[in-house]
Every structure is written in C-alpha cells, then in structure tokens.
Amino acid sequence: MTSRTEVTPGPAVELPAAVVDIDTTPDVEVALVSLNQWQLALKRFLRHRMALVGLAVFSAIILIAIIGPIVAPYNPIDIPGAKEQGGDPPTLQHLFGTDDAGRDVFTNVVNGAHVSLAVGLFATLIAGFIGVIVGAVSGAAGGAVDNLLMRIVDVSFAVPLLFLILVAAVFFGQGSMLALILVFGLLQWGLIARLVRAQFLSLRETDFVEAARAVGVSNLRITFRHILPNALGPVIVVMTLLMASNIVLEAFVSYLNFGIAATEATWGNALSNSQGAMGDGNWWWAFFPGLCIALTVISINFIGDGLHDALDPRSRI
C-alpha cells in the first residue's frame, strides 16, 4: 500500500450564495406526513423481526385456543383407554400420542390453551388496572399517601401465593379459574404500581412537565394528560412479561394440584398427570403441553422485547 489517498484538484467548490444569507425559514420541510407516537411505535415494532415472529406464533396459539376445540379430532372427556399402559406414542391417528386413559394429547393441548391464555391475560389485566391507578396516585400525590400505598404494596408482596390460593378455594370452590385469576392479579398489582410510581417520580421532574406548570396547566391535567401517557410504555412492556410469567405460574400451580381442577384439560394439569409416566419413557405426554407453554412464553417475551424498543420515544427508526 504505497499510494495514499489521491487528491483530485477539482474545480474550486463554489458556495451557493444562499449559504451566506441565513434564511429565516429555520427548518427544512422534512416530514410530509405527520406520524403520531403510536404510528411511530408501530413502525418501529414492524422492524423488530423477532417480535414479529413472536407475534405470529402467539397469534397462532390464540387462534388455536379459539377454534381449536371446535376442530379438535377427539372429544376431550372420552376415555377410550390406551393400548399401552401409560399412553400410546404419537401415531397418525394421535399426532401427540395419548395419555394413560387413551385421551388424545393434541385434543387436550388444544382445549387447555384457552385456560392458560385466559389466566395469563386476565390476571395481568387486573394487576395492570389496579397497579396503574395506585402507582399514579402514589407518584403524583407523594408524601403520606405515597407512603401508605407503598406499604400496602409491600404487604401484598408478603402474602404467600399458595396459601392465598387455598383460601380462595374456600370461597370460589376447588380448582376455580376465577380464583386463580383473582389471586394472581391481587398479588401482582404491586409490581406495576411500583413501576408506575417510579415513572411518575421521574416524569414529574421533566422539563415538559415544568413547562406545562409554567403555563398554568392544572395538576390534574398534568397528571393524566402529560405524565400518564408518557408512563405507559414501560408498563405495557412489563405487562406482557407478566402475562408470560402468569402462564408459567398457572402451569406450576396446577402441577402442584393447587390450580385448575385436575379433571380439566390444562397445560399444567397435563404436565402434572404425566409425571408418573415420565419414568416409562412416555415423553410425548409431557413434551407437547410443555412445548406449548414454552412457545407461548417465548413468543410473548419476544413481543414484549419488540414493544420495549418500539415504545421508547428515544429510539429512532
């Protein structure tokens, strides 16, 4: 490499006259179509490949949960009996094999989907609803109100989950889905409340809130119009992640027989019922429900990841 960068003695660059005259139009007309924050977020989300894959998989799971039971090949409560003890391996008739009672695992998985999704979704919505309100009040009010609410949050974290589920079973009956949803939601809102409060604490110090105060905007308007919309991005992200963890939690609780009644087809119950068969090498019985849980959780996590990037107003396309 001997030759350095060649310097071409081209014609002297002439500055256009306009450069000298600083024009009073201070900006180039850039954006022709004005995108609002949500449109921008959507645009960013659509660039996030893994999030799109996650969204596709998750949509498919939701679709299966809705139409699956209608098109499922077998009746979930029929007990035809299995040819082999501990269930038959996957065949063309039973794609996912059968359990020890001869029930089609595919049918069970399809029928269990809506339970997992419903618990995950509604528990998260309850947690989100309470959490956003409590967090917003706490962060905006400060002082004694804030202190009181945050101590309630501390208490809510101290309640043992399984114990509360047992108590709830007294009121709602053993294995009630509603009980699970309420218990999960009531134990988790504190997580959202803390996050919203933290958002409020930092957002209320921002320049635009100060500027809004400086033009005489009322506190109520500042709280709900200026701070809350800016605080929601991270909340939505955390809620997707919470939903994924609630699906796992439902499976876990059902596995321990604290959850949905063991006779119901759910992913957690399938795992629970299959544990005796695992030693016999009957992998399909546990594998397919487990795979569904994993796929759902992973896809939701990817969606959450995509939302995280999309909803951050600082990230540029």
Added chain:
Amino acid sequence: MTTVVDLEHVSPVAERRHVGPPPPPDVLLDVRGLKTYFHVMDGTVPAVDGVDFQLKRGETLGLVGESGCGKSVTSLTIMRLVDIPPGEIVSGEIWFDGREILSLPMSEMRQIRGSDMSMIFQEPMTSLNPVFTVGNQIAEAVKAHRQVSARGAWDRAVEMLEAVGIPSPERRANQYPHELSGGMRQRVMIAMALSCDPKLIIADEPTTALDVTIQAQILELIKAMQERTGAALLLITHDLAVVAETVQRMAVMYAGKIVETGTAEEVLINPKHPYTQGLITSIPSNVPRGQRLNVIKGTVPNPFRMPKGCRFEPRCPLAFDTCREFDPPLRITDPDREAACWLHYPISERPVSRNGDGSGPVAKVRVDKR
C-alpha cells in the same frame, strides 16, 4: 378517583407574611430581599440570598451570572415553580402587577402563570411533551386561561406559530415535537409563552441549547415579540454578548446575590464591581492572540460554607480586611447604577473590623451549623 393530586405545594410563607407598601404602578415586578434556600442532605444551600431588583413595564432586564449563582432559582421563585421542599422561600417579597405574589394561594398563582407572566425555558428539546402535537400544547396553554372553544384555542395556536415565524403553521401545528428542529421547538416554546399576551416574559437561557446561527434568530425573535407586545422581559443568561444585544438594563449575580446593576451599556463598558470586571476581561476576544486568557482566579464558594464577608472576597484581587468580615450591600454609585462593593463606599462608611486596625487574622470562612 377522589385524591387531589398536588404536584406543587401550598404557599410556604403565605400565613406569616407582613409585606411592605406596593411599588409605584409603573413598576411591573419588584423583588425585595428575596431568599430562596434549599435544604438538602448535606445542609442548606442559600441559592438566592437577598436579591432586590425592579423591572418596569415594557422594560428589558438581563440577569447575568455564572452557573449556580442563583439566577435560574430567582426566576423559578418568581414563577413560584420551586419545589417546596427541598426549597424554602425564607424571606422576601415579590410584587407583580400590583400584587404580592408570594402570598397568593397556588390556585391564583396558576392563573397568573402562563397568562400574566410566562417563561421560556432553556431546553427546547425536552420542554415539549413528546406525545402531543405542538398545536395541542399551545392550545392547552390558551385554554388554561381564556374562555375559548377548542376551535378558538387551536386557531390561536396556529396564529401564534405564524407570529413566531414558523412556515406553514397549520401543518406544523399538527406535528409532534420530535419532527421539529431545536430552533423550531424554541419558537414553539416562545409561541406558547406568548399565547396569552403576558405582561412579563421570563426567558431562562433561551439560546444556550441552540447552535450559534439559530441563537441570533431566536434572540431577534424574542426581542421583536417583546417590542410588539410591550411585555417586560427578564432575560437570564451567562452570555454577556447576549445581554449586550438584547436588554436595556442588567443585573450581575454572584453566589446568590446581585453585585451590580445598571444599563447594559454602562455596566459592560464601565464595570464597577471587581467580579463584573473579571467577567468582562475574561471574554477571550479581549486577549491578543497567543497570550494566556484572563481568568477569575479561584472558584465559586462552596454553598455550604459561604464566606462570612463579601462572597467574592476570596477571589477578589482588590479585597481588603473589611471585605473579609462584612458583606457589602448594594449602593447607588451613579445615577441608575448600583454596586455591592466596599470600594465604592467612602472609607468613613466602611465598617471597622473587630480586630481594631484590621491587621489581625480574621476567620476567612464561616462554618454553618447543621
């Protein structure tokens, strides 16, 4: 929800105030003996420690000083935007448009903010809410103070955008802050501040965050808008060049106090206070090429341990014993000129040091009791 969400706090001094007589009607803003302290973990910071100045209607005043001297806190106190706690308005009066505003309840203060007095902030990039269109934000300011329909407020917003020189204002009003450049956003902030025809505009370092070519445009705009509306302007800046170009009178602040006032021209040409003199000689263009730049030796005093006497004394090349022990009040040195420096007091009026002849050792700093 029934909780009243209160980001601000009730007036700290309203109950126990005995205020003096109102200023003459041609005085729009009269700040008297204002002290704003901040109580922080390490002690108390006297950010504003006895500030007096007046601003007549339609007048422009530059408040100059280096970072941390209390000029921004002064402006925030006038707007009553200081967070209490940790802040505390320890004493003082602020007369605005015939009313003592430190005594007003917050609800009335909110009516004044944005309508009779408004503020242009330093950071146009972060002072607009990213989730609303700029038109919306200006309209919100209008709606907060005027009985107008949503349509009327929006029209006013577009009109203001046009007034501050934003091309195709109808379209720009529908855009979000991130779609505008820094200079454009500062224009929007100016439009917002002026949307309700304020009597007082406080501009807190309005050009500091902008690049130089835009700075001149924004200053021109602020000046033009001030002249057009007849509002008074309180311009806060650390930039002497900005002051020279923009305002009639100036006040120089150092460590929470005003050390010198006068017309901008007079102060810049013939500074009376050693600090102002130091500031002016440290402008780089005053020094021939190749020579060392002039600086004011030393650093700003530690706010927890303010010098007992004149706050500039530890850095002052002209300090003498009296300066070490006594803090000089502002004194009229010439018509419409004030300086807070013992040099401008006749020797007979200078207080005598405790140590008699003034030669003995004196405590240089006072340690505040926690």
